[in-house]
Amino acid sequence: MLFNGCDYGSAFTTVYTQGEDWVITPEKGAVIILANTSLGVDVYLRRYSDQFYLTAFADSTKIYRTIGEVKQEAERIFVETYGTNPLNYSHMEQMVMQGDPAIRIFPADKADYAVKVDEVSLGTIDGSPLSAISETLKLSFVVRNLGIVNRDSLDFKIERKLPDGTMISFDPVRTASISRSDTLTFSVPNFLVDAAGENQFTISVNTDQSVPEMTFANNSITYTEFIPLSGTINLYPTDFGIVNQKDIKLVAQAPGKLTENRTLILQLDTTINFNSTFRKEIRTTTSGLVEWPVSLSAGNDSTTYYWRSRYQEPKGGETDAWSTSSFSFIPNSGNGWTQRWKTSWIKANWKTSS
Incomplete structure (x- = not known):
C-alpha cells in the first residue's frame, strides 16, 4: 500500500505507527507499505505517487518485476524528471518501504487461464425448462486469465459423459483472446440422446497449449448436472397466442415413448394464480396427447386465459412443476401473439431470464 501523508512511514521511533500496524497485524493489513517518514508536501507526494504507478502498471515489461526494482526505477525517473532540488530529493529519499522488496506486485510473466466448477451452468437455448427431451442444451462457463494478457486466440473442448457411461467428445472450438475474463457458451446436441440422470461435462481450455501459461493445472474441470x-x-393454444372461437380444445402432451398410460392434470383459469371461481380442471389418462374441449364463457372480448398441466404422479427424475401457458380470446381476429396484462409480461420475462 502506498500512503501519502506526513510521518506515516516513520518506523524509527518508539511510537507504534499506523504503517507498522498495517504490516505487523497477523492475517490482515498489507504485506508492504510505502510511505513518507517525515513531513510531506502534497504536490511532491503526488509527483512521486504518479511516477510509481506509471512505472509499476503502465509498462507491461515491468509488471512482473519485484516491488524493490519498481521503486528503484520509479525514483530514477522521478529525479530525471523533476530534478535534484532539496524538496524533490528529500521526498524521494523519505519514501521508505516496510516489507520484503523481493515481493512481486504481479507475479506473472505469462497468461494463466482458469475455469471453476461454480462458474458453470447448464440450460436450454430458448430458456425453456431443462429436461431430457430438450433438443439442444446451452453450456455456459467463465474463463478467467489470472496472468498477463496474450493476444493469441485459444481453444476449448467439451466432453460429455451420459448417465449410462457413454462418452461423447466434441471438436475443439477456437475463441478470441481473453484479457481478464469472459463467459463462453457451447451448444450441446441433445436430440435422440438418453440424457435423463447425472450428466458430466468436462471443460478444458487451451488444450493444445498453444498459448504459454504459468500453469496448465487449472485448465480443466468436470461439471455434473442432473x-x-x-x-x-x-x-395448443400456443403460449401468448390468440384464439377467435369460444369453443376450443386445449391440447397437452406426455412426451417421449410411453410404455404405459399416464394421468395428467389440466387446469384453466382467468387469473395466473388459478384461484378464481371460473377455474376448471380435468384429470385424464393417456399414452400421448390429451385434448380437452372447453368453452371460454367467462369475460367478454379480449380476455386472457391461463392454463397449465402436469403429471398427477411424477416418476423418479420427472419434474412435479406445472407447465403453464396463456392465450387471449379476441373474436374476429387472425392468428397472432399478444401480451395484454402485466402478469403475462412477468411470465414471459421470467421465462427469458431463467
Whole structure:
C-alpha cells in the first residue's frame, strides 16, 4: 500500500505507527507499505505517487518485476524528471518501504487461464425448462486469465459423459483472446440422446497449449448436472397466442415413448394464480396427447386465459412443476401473439431470464 501523508512511514521511533500496524497485524493489513517518514508536501507526494504507478502498471515489461526494482526505477525517473532540488530529493529519499522488496506486485510473466466448477451452468437455448427431451442444451462457463494478457486466440473442448457411461467428445472450438475474463457458451446436441440422470461435462481450455501459461493445472474441470425427464408439454393454444372461437380444445402432451398410460392434470383459469371461481380442471389418462374441449364463457372480448398441466404422479427424475401457458380470446381476429396484462409480461420475462 502506498500512503501519502506526513510521518506515516516513520518506523524509527518508539511510537507504534499506523504503517507498522498495517504490516505487523497477523492475517490482515498489507504485506508492504510505502510511505513518507517525515513531513510531506502534497504536490511532491503526488509527483512521486504518479511516477510509481506509471512505472509499476503502465509498462507491461515491468509488471512482473519485484516491488524493490519498481521503486528503484520509479525514483530514477522521478529525479530525471523533476530534478535534484532539496524538496524533490528529500521526498524521494523519505519514501521508505516496510516489507520484503523481493515481493512481486504481479507475479506473472505469462497468461494463466482458469475455469471453476461454480462458474458453470447448464440450460436450454430458448430458456425453456431443462429436461431430457430438450433438443439442444446451452453450456455456459467463465474463463478467467489470472496472468498477463496474450493476444493469441485459444481453444476449448467439451466432453460429455451420459448417465449410462457413454462418452461423447466434441471438436475443439477456437475463441478470441481473453484479457481478464469472459463467459463462453457451447451448444450441446441433445436430440435422440438418453440424457435423463447425472450428466458430466468436462471443460478444458487451451488444450493444445498453444498459448504459454504459468500453469496448465487449472485448465480443466468436470461439471455434473442432473437432467430430469420432461414434464408435460402444452401444445395448443400456443403460449401468448390468440384464439377467435369460444369453443376450443386445449391440447397437452406426455412426451417421449410411453410404455404405459399416464394421468395428467389440466387446469384453466382467468387469473395466473388459478384461484378464481371460473377455474376448471380435468384429470385424464393417456399414452400421448390429451385434448380437452372447453368453452371460454367467462369475460367478454379480449380476455386472457391461463392454463397449465402436469403429471398427477411424477416418476423418479420427472419434474412435479406445472407447465403453464396463456392465450387471449379476441373474436374476429387472425392468428397472432399478444401480451395484454402485466402478469403475462412477468411470465414471459421470467421465462427469458431463467
